[in-house]
Amino acid sequence: MRLVIIGAGFAGMYSALSAARLREIHGVSPEELEITLVAPEPTLVIRPRLYEPKPETLTAPLVDVLKAIDVTYVQGSAETIETKSRTVRIATAKGTRKTLTYDRLVVATGSRLFRPNIPGLAEHGFSVDSLDDAIALDKHLQGLAKRPAVDGRDTVVVTGGGFTGIEAATEMPSRLRKIFGDKAKPRVIIVDRNLAIAPDMGETSRPVIEDALKKLGIETWLGAGVASLDESGITLSNGEHIETETVIWAAGIRAAPLTQQIPSERDNFGRLLVDRHLRVPGVDGVFATGDAARAACDDDGNYALMSCQHATRMGAFAGNNAAAELLGVPTKPYHQKGYVTCLDLGEAGALFTRGWEREVTMVGDVAKKTKQEINTVWIYPPKAERAAALALADPERVTDVTGFL
Known part of the structure; x- marks a missing residue:
């Protein structure tokens, strides 16, 4: 059996971690259930920090983490998804083409800046x-x-x-x-x-x-x-x-174009509509997560935003559920009732809010310290230590990326 995850962002990384965790819990070997992650580079780009100087330093390697949890990394860009034949066609870094078959697929392709056709x-x-x-x-x-x-x-x-x-x-x-x-x-x-x-x-x-x-x-x-x-x-x-x-x-983002190849409904941001288990309805074997999915967070009408805060937890549920179907065990409905924001305000400090109503709970220097902790600790990958990394990927325990809920 093979589970393929497309994307090495926050959602893709946690999909891999969570799937590997469930595989280990049920005593299934990597040979029996192969987990493969496809991405152009084996790195996590710390995208929430790209407004800062020295952006070339804002990446984190994933090779050792993936090796520690027995996830196969395939370097390349997914170009074509054929849901009927359950195949993904990949353009490799060496300029060749490679085809992977899958039993379950997690689309964690993230989002792109929306650039309208404005002259210049x-x-x-x-x-x-x-x-x-x-x-x-x-x-x-x-x-x-x-x-x-x-x-x-x-x-x-x-x-x-x-x-x-x-x-x-x-x-x-x-x-x-x-x-x-x-x-x-x-x-x-x-x-x-x-x-x-x-x-x-x-x-x-x-x-x-x-x-x-x-x-x-x-x-x-x-x-x-x-x-x-x-x-x-x-x-x-x-x-x-x-x-x-x-x-x-800086005027808006849309789901990555690859989501257009999944024959299912999308919202105005190009995100695939998913059920509470993050399956794409009507497309057997396909899950979507992170910025590629429009998912309900609760029963109150709130939906996940296109942010690493939601992508992290969504990824954990998507990876767990894709692996669960292959292992014949129950899936878990995604839920994320807690929501916070922490907005950097440069030399003026920061703003921290809690809840969908955005109740202000911290401002200034105090909020800035929180923002710096989020940006330098919470959103980075776990250490390449198998037990510790897998323990962090329990979807019921993965909160938002801030760790404050």
Whole structure:
């Protein structure tokens, strides 16, 4: 029997850990139930930290962890999924093609930044969506100091006033001062078509965020979208033009395109609709998890968000349930009633909220310490010690990535 997991993000990693855990509990050998993880690189990209400087350091190796739990790693990119024949076609790192058959499949392919067809965006826009994108932005920022201090060189425009946009923007003043010097006065602007900053963060959180932006001197241009980008800067839908050499696009994400190959329903974000056990209805043998799945967290109408907080626990349930079907044991319904947010606000600290209503429980330096612990400890892979790694993957014990629930 073979269980194939596509993706080495938070959901894919925990799918592998959880499946291996259940296999061991039932005394089944790796030869009897092969667990295979497919990904371009055997590393976990710490995507929630890509707004920080030195993004090339924000990865964690998975090879030793996978070896410790007897999970086979296949290096390559899944190109085609044939659900009728239960095969996955892979483009390997060596430029060849390889086909894997599966008895159960976990689609943990994550998400991608949504880049609309805006003139100049592809040529002149940066992002912190992927490791390569974040490295390209960091290299660009480092190179600004060699350019003349004219034509908006010291101005950074972040398009999107949501979670990612705010974290990228609030980190930017300190990053730019390190590049230009302590006496520099960089200009950072958040542009959003909504009439309020952080539209999804709730009324209680917004004053904290607005106060932080004010302290950092970050401007907010609201109620206007982006019309175009060019070498001189960015033009908004209301006709205003901002001179800048740096535009960071942070306006939404969509499920990775591979999910389109699964013949099932999807939501507006491209996520596969799944049942409470994370199966894809009507497609035998296929589970979806993390940013690739729209899953109910509870019976109150709350659905998992496209975040590592939900992907971690969803991954544990998906891997467990895919393995459970092969082992002939009961599956477990995914549930995740607890929810927190911890928003980095750069030198202004951070904001920690609890619950879907986002009740503010910590702000400033205290919340910042929590954010740093999340970013440097909680979201990293376990050590390559078999017993300890498998123990962490019990889906009923995997909370959110913060470990605070």
